[in-house]
Amino acid sequence: MQLVTLIAATVLATALLLLPPSTRAATRPGQWVTVRPPCPIACGLRSPRICGRTWSGMCRRFSNICELITLNLQNRGSSSPRWIHTPETDCRRVPGMGAANEFWCQRECTIRPVVCKRSSPHGEICARSLDGRLCKLVANQCQLRNKNCHTQPRNNWLPTDRRRCAGMQLTDNDMPCVSLPTQVTIRPVLPPTPGRA
Structure with a gap:
């Protein structure tokens, strides 16, 4: 019986020593507990992106x-x-x-337009055409995907600054985008540095 206990203790100690250092932690002298690492051990330099x-x-x-x-x-x-x-x-x-x-994200198009769920006004998106001329207010990502997949030309709309759709409603057709104010940086004119005497 003592021989079996000794063999079991030896096997357990060997298994603990084979674990990576990040998975073992000492609570008291001579006692070890297994700690789950924050990431899988398999992650490394060869892990795929x-x-x-x-x-x-x-x-x-x-x-x-x-x-x-x-x-x-x-x-x-x-x-x-x-x-x-x-x-x-x-x-x-x-x-x-x-x-x-x-x-x-790039999402695959469906055969038919998807019936989108209702969302809050906070989820509304201002979509802008790739040529930068037209804008359209859509309710959510689902409606934006429908517009990119089931209107011509396809994949022509990207989210943009919400201010470009100022005053637009969800039921409006494509409209010219609202121009955003141009930021002008004014640098102060400093007096010339006096020369050395």
Whole structure:
């Protein structure tokens, strides 16, 4: 009986020693407990890049799934959006890695227009044509996708500054965009630096 207990203790100790350091923590001298790491152990330099998206339809490329999980842990309890793993096709419009290259997700078109659910006015989107001339106020991402998929030319509308649709209603047709005020930077004229005597 003592021999069986000794063998079991040896096997358990060997298994604990084989675990990565981040998965073991000491509570008392001679006692170890397993701690779940914040990211899968499989993540590393060879982990594939992934595409993540938010509920609002924004997409971002991540180096691996660990980067996405870590960002969600850092943003827990804040107003920052939560990212979920999504198919790579959604990131077709995303030019590069990281937050600086975030862009609206590319979604596959359906055969027929989708019946969109009602949403609050806070979800309204001002869409602008690629030539920058026309704007259209849509209720949500679903209506924007219908417009890109089932009007000609296809994929001609992108979200823009909400102010470009000032005064427009959801029932209005495409209208010329409202021009935004141009910011002019006025630099003060400084007196010339007096020369040395």
